[in-house]
Amino acid sequence: MIFDDLRAIQLRYGFLPKAELEAFSQRSNTPLYQIHSVASFYPHFHLTPPPKADVRVCADMSCHLNGACELRSELERRLAKSSAADVQIRDVSCLGRCDQAPAVSINDEIFTSVTAASVETMARNAILGKEVLEPHPGHGPVRCASDPYSQGEKYGVVRKLAATKDWEGVLAELKESELRGMGGAGFPASTKWDLVRRQPGTEKYIVCNADESEPGTIKDRFIMTHLPHLVIEGMIVAGLVTGAKRGILYIRHEYRLQEEILGEELRRCHHEGLLGKNILKSDAAFDLEIFVSPGGYICGEESALIEAIEGRRAEPRNKPPFPGQAGLWQKPTVINNVETFANVPQILAHGVEWYKTQGKTGSRGLKFVGVSGHAAKPGVFEVPMGTPMREIIFQHAGGIRGGRQLKAFAPSGPSSGYLPASMVDVRLDFKTLADAGSMLGSGAIVVCDDTTCMLDMALNAVRFYRNESCGKCVPCRVGSQKLTDLLVRWTRGGLAEKQYRADLALIDELCQAMSLTSICGLGQIVPAPIQSVLKHFREEVEAHVLKGRCPSGICFTPAARAGEAQRVGIRP
Numbered sequence: 065m066i067f068d069d070l071r072a073i074q075l076r077y078g079f080l081p082k083a084e085l086e087a088f089s090q091r092s093n094t095p096l097y098q099i100h101s102v103a104s105f106y107p108h109f110h111l112t113p114p115p116k117a118d119v120r121v122c123a124d125m126s127c128h129l130n131g132a133c134e135l136r137s138e139l140e141r142r143l144a145k146s147s148a149a150d151v152q153i154r155d156v157s158c159l160g161r162c163d164q165a166p167a168v169s170i171n172d173e174i175f176t177s178v179t180a181a182s183v184e185t186m187a188r189n190a191i192l193g194k195e196v197l198e199p200h201p202g203h204g205p206v207r208c209a210s211d212p213y214s215q216g217e218k219y220g221v222v223r224k225l226a227a228t229k230d231w232e233g234v235l236a237e238l239k240e241s242e243l244r245g246m247g248g249a250g251f252p253a254s255t256k257w258d259l260v261r262r263q264p265g266t267e268k269y270i271v272c273n274a275d276e277s278e279p280g281t282i283k284d285r286f287i288m289t290h291l292p293h294l295v296i297e298g299m300i301v302a303g304l305v306t307g308a309k310r311g312i313l314y315i316r317h318e319y320r321l322q323e324e325i326l327g328e329e330l331r332r333c334h335h336e337g338l339l340g341k342n343i344l345k346s347d348a349a350f351d352l353e354i355f356v357s358p359g360g361y362i363c364g365e366e367s368a369l370i371e372a373i374e375g376r377r378a379e380p381r382n383k384p385p386f387p388g389q390a391g392l393w394q395k396p397t398v399i400n401n402v403e404t405f406a407n408v409p410q411i412l413a414h415g416v417e418w419y420k421t422q423g424k425t426g427s428r429g430l431k432f433v434g435v436s437g438h439a440a441k442p443g444v445f446e447v448p449m450g451t452p453m454r455e456i457i458f459q460h461a462g463g464i465r466g467g468r469q470l471k472a473f474a475p476s477g478p479s480s481g482y483l484p485a486s487m488v489d490v491r492l493d494f495k496t497l498a499d500a501g502s503m504l505g506s507g508a509i510v511v512c513d514d515t516t517c518m519l520d521m522a523l524n525a526v527r528f529y530r531n532e533s534c535g536k537c538v539p540c541r542v543g544s545q546k547l548t549d550l551l552v553r554w555t556r557g558g559l560a561e562k563q564y565r566a567d568l569a570l571i572d573e574l575c576q577a578m579s580l581t582s583i584c585g586l587g588q589i590v591p592a593p594i595q596s597v598l599k600h601f602r603e604e605v606e607a608h609v610l611k612g613r614c615p616s617g618i619c620f621t622p623a624a625r626a627g628e629a630q631r632v633g634i635r636p
């Protein structure tokens with residue numbers, strides 16, 4: 065695989081020297097342009113020698129709300145006298161540690177809840193050639209209501225299924241449970257599985273999407289840490305039911321601890337005969353491997369993820385055909401989110417009636433949500449589907465830090481847009497949140513207190529999409545940059561009313577074009593943050609644009625003005 069070779073070269077030289085890429089091209093009989101197109105796409109690879117201290121400050125929602133901008137400015141001040149060969153300070157997209165913001169990476173090692181002083185010390189150590197290693201926290205057992213095996217032997221569902229071979233029964237139960245995808249789109253899981261089961265041929269695949277790179281999204285990290293056996297069991301069941309013999313768990317490279325935990329669990333499964341050519345002597349075969357992502361939010365889009373596994377740039381495919389018909393290596397493929405797979409053994413072990421009663425007010429099942437931003441006790445919580453946001457934010461996550469007031473919250477990171485505090489009684493549920501003009505998404509609740517500037521937050525979210533757009537299609541590539549430029553101008557104020565009205569009309573047109581014509585969900589969702597802010601916080605926007613005043617005192621500062629120039633070109 066191309067990534068293995070590129071990683072080996074980078075491990076040896078610290079980057080990908082041109083001569084090495086040429087030698088690799090000859091050795092593997094792969095055109096150099098093809099190798100270069102891959103190497104230049106992924107943030108994990110460096111085409112030029114990195115500095116001794118490559119410092120990257122997470123710039124996204126949760127870290128932004130926790131002083132990332134100030135942290136970066138202060139680091140630049142403290143390290144101003146160092147040469148570019150010694151240190152470089154840049155922004156980076158969400159590192160998957162949103163509950164421990166602000167987060168930074170130094171030479172690809174991740175550090176959380178940092179201060180300028182602690183980062184400066186580590187950067188100076190790296191400049192001196194000392195190894196700077198990320199902490200390896202313990203992960204003691206956490207009891208989860210959704211774990212059917214907290215008391216006894218694991219993998220009971222696979223054991224039973226290997227004996228009964230009642231594949232149709234599994235599909236019927238999943239259908240009755242109405243289990244929906246937990247990765248964002250909420251597509252019924254049984255429909256996908258059934259489609260793949262009915263496809264002719266024997267070469268089929270099961271893929272678990274553990275890319276989890278949207279700002280605020282940290283629940284899969286928790287599930288893989290504490291319930292790895294449920295994820296793996298869900299994948300084995302999917303393999304048995306659909307006839308797929310091979311599974312791939314695609315995990316973001318910043319989740320090294322979870323990769324280790326899953327690797328250990330896979331070894332145990334092989335040892336116990338739960339994976340392999342003859343599962344529990346049933347004649348059924350299914351094996352599973354881990355694929356570490358070379359990075360980038362777009363890799364989480366299912367067809368881009370497939371392209372990455374196949375060794376190409378992670379650019380989404382046009383659909384149809386959907387992965388259920390032509391997925392990995394053009395073969396029928398089930399792709400589900402970590403939490404979706406983890407739900408399967410729960411439903412099959414406890415029964416559909418149990419699953420139905422776990423939710424509140426008509427919603428079904430339990431849900432893991434991440435809460436970050438200005439929450440007093442950020443973290444991941446397991447709650448009944450249908451729980452009011454108020455309960456999640458004020459009881460589970462301890463309310464607003466410093467006793468301040470709630471101003472707004474994003475039910476699921478940038479893609480859900482922002483809702484005002486007056487809507488905090490909305491319930492955590494697919495339909496309820498959609499009716500509220502938002503979405504359940506991946507359950508990434510980001511909380512903003514009353515010091516937050518919502519125009520600044522809209523800009524932050526749109527900038528994230530601009531940075532992460534893969535660039536394959538024009539509406540998203542150009543539209544996300546246009547929207548960013550427009551919002552930067554708005555945060556600088558001083559526009560005539562006529563110009564503001566023209567900008568609003570342009571935003572409408574842009575948003576419509578992007579939603580209708582972008583190839584994938586990234587381009588389609590770019591408008592959500594600014595549309596929600598215009599809907600719920602229009603007065604605040606107009607104070608900026610027409611009166612040159614940021615009610616929260618965040619925009620119009622020299623630091624905010626300098627920001628955009630530094631932030632363009634976050635990808636290497």
Ligand SMILES: Cc1cc2nc3c(=O)[nH]c(=O)nc-3n(C[C@H](O)[C@H](O)[C@H](O)COP(=O)(O)O)c2cc1C
Pocket residue numbers: 244245246247248249250251273274275276277278361362363364365366367399400401402404405584585586
């Ligand atoms: C830009 C983008 C990023 C995505 N990232 C993820 C991700 O990290 N994890 C995930 O499960 N789904 C992600 N999705 C959704 C996947 O495309 C796909 O719908 C999902 O993995 C299907 O699993 P589910 O039906 O179990 O939710 C993303 C979609 C888009 C457009």
Ligand code: SF4
Pocket residue numbers: 362379380532533534535536537538540541582583584585586587588
């Ligand atoms: S919508 Fe954006 S991310 Fe998706 S394919 Fe087009 S350019 Fe790439």
Ligand code: FES
Pocket residue numbers: 122123124125126127128157158159160161162165167279280281
């Ligand atoms: S780690 Fe910074 S937003 Fe997720």
